[in-house]
Amino acid sequence: MTPPDSAPSTAEPDDAALVARCRAGDRLAWAALVRRYQRLVYTVPRRAGLSEADAADVFQTSFARLVEHLHRIDDPGRVRAWLVTTARRECLRLLEQRRRVVDLAGPADDDGEADDDPLARLPDPAPLPEAQLQALQEQDRVRRALQRLDARSRAFVELMFLHDPPLPYSEIAARLGIAEGSIGPTRARCLDKLRRALCTV
Amino acid sequence: MSTPQDPTDEELEQLLRASRTLQDAPDWLVERVIALGPGGAPATAALPSLPPTAAAVIAGAGAALRRVLARLVADTGSAPPLALGLRAAGVGTRQLLYAADDFAIDLHVSAAGAAGAGWILSGQSLGAPGLNEVRLSGEDREQRVPLSDDGEFGFGPLPAGRWQLTLVGAGLQIDLPPLDIAAEAAPG
Numbered sequence: 001m002t003p004p005d006s007a008p009s010t011a012e013p014d015d016a017a018l019v020a021r022c023r024a025g026d027r028l029a030w031a032a033l034v035r036r037y038q039r040l041v042y043t044v045p046r047r048a049g050l051s052e053a054d055a056a057d058v059f060q061t062s063f064a065r066l067v068e069h070l071h072r073i074d075d076p077g078r079v080r081a082w083l084v085t086t087a088r089r090e091c092l093r094l095l096e097q098r099r100r101v102v103d104l105a106g107p108a109d110d111d112g113e114a115d116d117d118p119l120a121r122l123p124d125p126a127p128l129p130e131a132q133l134q135a136l137q138e139q140d141r142v143r144r145a146l147q148r149l150d151a152r153s154r155a156f157v158e159l160m161f162l163h164d165p166p167l168p169y170s171e172i173a174a175r176l177g178i179a180e181g182s183i184g185p186t187r188a189r190c191l192d193k194l195r196r197a198l199c200t201v
Numbered sequence: 202m203s204t205p206q207d208p209t210d211e212e213l214e215q216l217l218r219a220s221r222t223l224q225d226a227p228d229w230l231v232e233r234v235i236a237l238g239p240g241g242a243p244a245t246a247a248l249p250s251l252p253p254t255a256a257a258v259i260a261g262a263g264a265a266l267r268r269v270l271a272r273l274v275a276d277t278g279s280a281p282p283l284a285l286g287l288r289a290a291g292v293g294t295r296q297l298l299y300a301a302d303d304f305a306i307d308l309h310v311s312a313a314g315a316a317g318a319g320w321i322l323s324g325q326s327l328g329a330p331g332l333n334e335v336r337l338s339g340e341d342r343e344q345r346v347p348l349s350d351d352g353e354f355g356f357g358p359l360p361a362g363r364w365q366l367t368l369v370g371a372g373l374q375i376d377l378p379p380l381d382i383a384a385e386a387a388p389g
Contacts, residue, residue, distance in 0.1 A: 022239050034238070059226055142216045162218075195208065195213060
């Protein structure tokens with residue numbers, strides 16, 4: 001597909017190119033690959049309900065597995081899906097370990113409060129169905145596309161759609177130094193830029 | 202109907218709003234994973250620290266050195282057991298216990314003396330033999346000490362900062378979670 005005129009830069013190497021450079025021992029390529037997918041891979045265990053500590057474990061193990069398998073990935077262009085699948089598998093492995101520990105520990109004290117019940121603290125045993133993983137990948141993709149917009153457009157989109165709780169138009173206009181009446185047209189322009197940027201990630 | 206490559210404005214807005222729940226990995230974690238990458242230092246060199254949680258083995262492709270990530274299992278301080286590091290805000294000695302493979306590492310952090318004199322880091326490797334050296338890195342320096350016959354080691358006085366302990370043996374390296382010693386923590 002040919003990017004439309006004035007589409008955002010496509011200067012960043014694609015995944016297949018990064019993997020090829022990683023296979024050749026290029027540390028800069030590896031750093032770029034990790035930074036490209038750090039948010040996505042870290043979100044997988046967090047979305048599965050794992051703690052920050054367990055998420056860190058899943059995160060580093062997933063990338064360590066990638067190092068191990070760099071030379072054996074059939075389709076380097078699908079490294080994103082490979083990482084997500086690996087992270088999900090590591091989540092399930094960790095949850096299974098937790099379950100065994102809880103089973104061995106036996107039931108909670110009868111007089112213990114609900115918060116003391118280790119079973120109650122376990123995340124969903126079957127988290128992250130395929131549809132949810134796919135949605136995560138699309139969300140991450142739109143965020144990476146956002147990074148390719150010019151600073152002003154990016155700031156607008158962030159204030160408009162990423163702020164939680166949402167900001168009133170008057171606040172967005174004040175922060176960006178634009179007229180409140182121009183928010184509608186600006187919104188349309190920025191979304192169009194973002195749509196084109198999506199073609200490049 | 203739109204395609205994933207050609208979403209409508211409404212779909213883009215929904216995607217953006219949904220993406221608010223994505224979480225960036227902590228910087229220290231990203232940096233450590235980058236350090237694991239291909240073309241890095243030889244496996245026998247002092248490698249960067251690794252993440253701090255449940256024990257896991259990183260068997261790099263072709264690496265002769267097995268790297269084990271220790272996990273914190275007990276902490277006499279106020280931090281929760283799975284905290285990513287130690288904020289040594291208390292007085293006296295704080296004891297932390299880590300587990301990794303067949304090893305347990307007992308770590309103590311204590312004030313070196315008068316206020317501002319720094320901190321002493323001491324500990325002991327318990328369990329299986331095989332470790333022979335401890336490396337402490339942080340604050341732009343690295344120190345190495347041999348383990349005693351009883352598996353004991355010590356460093357200090359150390360200034361406040363982030364420190365990383367690594368225990369090394371034949372074909373094995375155990376990385377402990379990073380240890381943040383706060384400057385404001387006055388010895389008792």
